Amino acid sequence: MNPVARLRSSSRTPFLQVVKTAVAVVAAVLLCRVLIDGPFPTFAAIAALLVVQPSINQSFVKGLERSAGVVLGVVLATAFHLLLGDSVWVVLAVIVLAILLSWALRLTPTSATQVGISGMLVLTAGVVTPNYSADRILETVVGAVVALAVNAVIVPPVLLEPAHLAVARLARDTAAAFERIAIGLTEGWDAARWDEALRQARALRQQHARAEASLTAAGESLTMNPRGGRHRTILQRDTAIAEHLRVLVTRVTGMTRAIRDNTAPDLRSDPVVGSIATEVARIGADVRALSARVEATRLHHVERDGFTGTGGEDTAATDHALTAPLEVVRPNSRHWVLIGALLEDIRRVREELLGEDD
Structure with a gap:
């Protein structure tokens, strides 16, 4: 079988969902730029991309999963940074610990992946401070809420x-x-x-x-x-x-x-x-x-x-x-x-x- 064919789905995502995802990302980023004074709100954009789902119920669940993963990842990365700094070994230790912690807590795949990604982004994106960590959590929540609202307002799909x-x-x-x-x-x-x-x-x-x-x-x-x-x-x-x-x-x-x-x-x-x-x-x-x-x-x-x-x-x-x-x-x-x-x-x-x- 052609390996390239595995990259393509048997069916397209509805174009309306593509539009809703784009609207959610733009709205989440612009809202965060107004609410938070800082770098580009990466966490908000990622949350909006992931939370827009085929149904509102799925969006709500994805929003909870992503928010929980971000909170754990950011808290873990901030604690390690304050104790050990931000060297390469600290980043690797945070990623490994995030994987083990997610396994121990039986987190869903979405939350488990988000713990490691959030911890890594926090440690590699810039100087880590308590305000920086709080802003990243706020970005995620804003992105998830905006995505959920967009998914509910723009013609919710009925299957x-x-x-x-x-x-x-x-x-x-x-x-x-x-x-x-x-x-x-x-x-x-x-x-x-x-x-x-x-x-x-x-x-x-x-x-x-x-x-x-x-x-x-x-x-x-x-x-x-x-x-x-x-x-x-x-x-x-x-x-x-x-x-x-x-x-x-x-x-x-x-x-x-x-x-x-x-x-x-x-x-x-x-x-x-x-x-x-x-x-x-x-x-x-x-x-x-x-x-x-x-x-x-x-x-x-x-x-x-x-x-x-x-x-x-x-x-x-x-x-x-x-x-x-x-x-x-x-x-x-x-x-x-x-x-x-x-x-x-x-x-x-x-x-x-x-x-x-x-």
Whole structure:
């Protein structure tokens, strides 16, 4: 692999964040020039560069981490300078001690790195005095506060749309997995086609993990965000739907594997299997309807659109395609294990869709 390619990211940072970072650096430096009489406010510029993050909550955390690291680094460097001077060996001793102190205190990587950098900059930037050290700490705080304010004022990012679309796609693909089972049972697929169906069903687990990651990022973007209030209802509903889909993904994968492992040429001739295929097709219709309701919800307007479940939503009733559970009077002697497993999976999926308790 080309080493130069490792220097480039797979995606660009949003241009708005680039603009906010530039604004934060300029504002922090100019404010420090007014408040503090001294050299160029390097600490303020560095703080502004690091604190502007994709979300306000992340900016707040970065500001705390950087401020804590600077305070420790500056205090450590000032103490060593007053005791031992500012020779090269003193600078090296401060850096090594900063690394060990950060490890002992279990500081985050951001704070740990900042302790050593701040101590080194204080000892190498000029004559160290108590006022000099206090000014460097003040610079850092000003830079962090300015960056946090800029990130909050200039169109705070809301990452709800990617999560919303991910949940809708997951519901749609889960519906397709149920529909594949119904088609396969009706047409009498061979082992090769069931292998492909199982591969597609198993891929839903990774898709669900990506949807959950998107929901986490969306929640992060709404924390401490003044624009977050109107979006939280959709996020809560999408999170509840994703939890239901987690159960459905597990069930559809298990059903597909059970059929793949136990399929036989005469399976489709069993009358109960035909009824099972019908019920699974109805499950697919219900899940596809759920996907349509998610996609129909606009992010700028929260609609109460009728998903019932354990997520605690007070929504309108939804018509379901599922009928009453199937009853088998006389089990098939060759396929009764598979039929029983599929019937139990259908029962559990039905309870999940209707929000019934076990």
